Amino acid sequence: MEDKITLSVIKADVGGFVGHSAMHEELLDEAKARLGDAQKEEILVDFHVTACGDDLELIMTHHKGVDNNNIHQLTWEIFESCTEIARQLKLYGAGQDLLSDAFSGNVKGMGPGVAEMELKEREAEPVIIFMADKTSAGAWNLPLYKMFADPFNTAGLIIAPSLHAGFHFEVHDVKEQKRIFFNAPDELYDLLVFIGAMGRYMIKAVYSKNGNIAAVTSTQRLALIAGKYVGKDDPVGIVRCQGDFPAVGEVLEPFTMPHIVEGFMRGSHYGPLMPVSVNQATPSRFDGPPRVIALGFQLANGRLIGPRDMFDDPGFDESRRMCNILADQMRRHGPFEPHRLPMEEMEYTTLPQVMKKLQDRWEKLPE
Numbered sequence: 001m002e003d004k005i006t007l008s009v010i011k012a013d014v015g016g017f018v019g020h021s022a023m024h025e026e027l028l029d030e031a032k033a034r035l036g037d038a039q040k041e042e043i044l045v046d047f048h049v050t051a052c053g054d055d056l057e058l059i060m061t062h063h064k065g066v067d068n069n070n071i072h073q074l075t076w077e078i079f080e081s082c083t084e085i086a087r088q089l090k091l092y093g094a095g096q097d098l099l100s101d102a103f104s105g106n107v108k109g110m111g112p113g114v115a116e117m118e119l120k121e122r123e124a125e126p127v128i129i130f131m132a133d134k135t136s137a138g139a140w141n142l143p144l145y146k147m148f149a150d151p152f153n154t155a156g157l158i159i160a161p162s163l164h165a166g167f168h169f170e171v172h173d174v175k176e177q178k179r180i181f182f183n184a185p186d187e188l189y190d191l192l193v194f195i196g197a198m199g200r201y202m203i204k205a206v207y208s209k210n211g212n213i214a215a216v217t218s219t220q221r222l223a224l225i226a227g228k229y230v231g232k233d234d235p236v237g238i239v240r241c242q243g244d245f246p247a248v249g250e251v252l253e254p255f256t257m258p259h260i261v262e263g264f265m266r267g268s269h270y271g272p273l274m275p276v277s278v279n280q281a282t283p284s285r286f287d288g289p290p291r292v293i294a295l296g297f298q299l300a301n302g303r304l305i306g307p308r309d310m311f312d313d314p315g316f317d318e319s320r321r322m323c324n325i326l327a328d329q330m331r332r333h334g335p336f337e338p339h340r341l342p343m344e345e346m347e348y349t350t351l352p353q354v355m356k357k358l359q360d361r362w363e364k365l366p367e
């Protein structure tokens with residue numbers, strides 16, 4: 001439908017510069033040129049290309065709806081041509097997230113992360129796109145809970161008539177491929193039973209009580225798709241703001257508490273999620289600490305007016321400082337839990353290969 005616009009955020013790590021720390025300019029240029037062509041051909045209304053750490057982030061608007069073959073094909077081809085450049089420059093991990101050679105119509109389940117929503121633009125439509133590096137798909141559970149269900153974070157849940165009814169949460173079980181819906185605030189305790197376990201249960205979307213989409217996330221878990229460790233998922237998410245939704249400041253506020261997420265070095269450690277500007281989204285210390293960036297746009301008939309780099313604000317300086325203090329404290333644990341992930345999560349890293357070599361050395365305890 002022409003009066004609806006689709007916002008698609010599709011990302012992949014197709015090669016890092018240097019190591020896994022950042023993105024090379026030539027890959028960004030290639031993606032911009034390709035999306036520019038697609039805009040001229042009127043496949044896209046608008047686009048913005050950026051990077052979070054070693055992840056190439058394609059932000060696009062169009063009229064084709066979510067899960068559209070043309071859009072997914074376009075992004076897959078861009079990731080392939082960027083992989084080719086990454087190979088020429090011998091960047092690190094070229095093509096890392098493209099888990100298949102054959103494109104099948106939808107990039108879901110093939111490596112790239114995807115968050116898409118179709119919406120009817122309001123008179124003014126502020127959206128924030130969150131993108132993270134060196135962390136896992138469950139990283140949005142806590143901030144989304146705070147934005148849409150915690151009155152200590154979102155004053156509007158109490159004060160604003162438009163938010164007072166609460167929100168509707170769609171939660172996915174990514175291991176069993178099932179989903180469940182909860183109403184907040186009436187079913188908050190039921191919701192928290194699941195979303196506190198971020199490795200398995202993920203908030204896929206949030207809706208207002210009248211059914212309007214409020215937020216959507218990527219829930220792709222690379223290790224579950226590939227059956228082995230291939231780097232962390234590095235998720236993305238889209239949140240609508242103001243009016244019937246939390247205000248921009250309420251949407252950003254959860255990131256002042258640096259929460260602890262999976263990821264960091266070798267995708268095998270817990271560390272604090274640091275809110276940073278795009279320029280500072282280059283995790284170098286112990287391949288971390290994990291980063292999150294937030295780009296704000298006003299949509300204008302599909303045009304992406306912006307971005308504003310929302311964490312480029314001294315208001316987040318203390319959160320960043322706290323992240324460094326927390327990272328120091330976690331790092332002092334070295335290979336010990338709870339810095340290193342618990343054994344059941346290490347199953348999806350490279351550690352089992354090392355353990356296999358030692359398995360025959362175990363003896364029964366004497367009676």
Ligand code: F6R
Pocket residue numbers: 019020134135231232263264265266267287
């Ligand atoms: C984390 C990540 C990096 C790598 C690490 C080792 O998501 O991608 O921390 O796991 O740099 O990389 P390799 O094994 O490729 O040398």
Ligand code: MG
Pocket residue numbers: 013015016019020054093096231
């Ligand atoms: Mg990488």
Ligand code: MG
Pocket residue numbers: 013053054055133134234
């Ligand atoms: Mg990455």
